[in-house]
Amino acid sequence: MKRVQNLSRREREIMDIVFAAGCATAGDIRDRMPAAPSYSAVRATLRILEHKGLLRHEDDGRRYIYRPTLRRSRARQNAIEHLLNTFFDGSPAGAVLTLLERPGTEISGEDLDRMARLIDRARGEGR
Numbered sequence: 001m002k003r004v005q006n007l008s009r010r011e012r013e014i015m016d017i018v019f020a021a022g023c024a025t026a027g028d029i030r031d032r033m034p035a036a037p038s039y040s041a042v043r044a045t046l047r048i049l050e051h052k053g054l055l056r057h058e059d060d061g062r063r064y065i066y067r068p069t070l071r072r073s074r075a076r077q078n079a080i081e082h083l084l085n086t087f088f089d090g091s092p093a094g095a096v097l098t099l100l101e102r103p104g105t106e107i108s109g110e111d112l113d114r115m116a117r118l119i120d121r122a123r124g125e126g127r
Contacts (some may be wrong), residue, residue, distance in 0.1 A: 006030060006052075010037070010045055015068070019075065023067045025060075 088094035
């Protein structure tokens with residue numbers, strides 16, 4: 001399984017851009033980066049991401065178009081697992097409680113109802 005959690009800050013930044021766009025050229029990616037590195041640095045990072053199996057490219061004339069090799073939902077799951085393991089000792093409840101206790105957090109009634117249903121389902125499953 002491809003692991004998104006072993007990425008540098010710059011690699012994550014590029015993956016975020018490619019996920020948001022669906023596909024992008026090195027130039028597109030560089031244009032969307034705040035404090036962008038050189039074009040050659042972007043290309044080098046794209047090669048690393050391809051080597052890690054997270055991106056693939058297609059030829060489009062003189063340029064490459066990069067696409068993710070895994071779905072955003074899988075990447076999101078990997079990122080959540082990394083967050084839980086790094087900051088919450090693997091505890092989903094710890095992460096949720098931290099989010100709910102954040103000052104100024106507003107949660108819609110619809111979201112609260114959805115969370116209540118998921119909690120009830122988890123209890124029913126013995127989790």
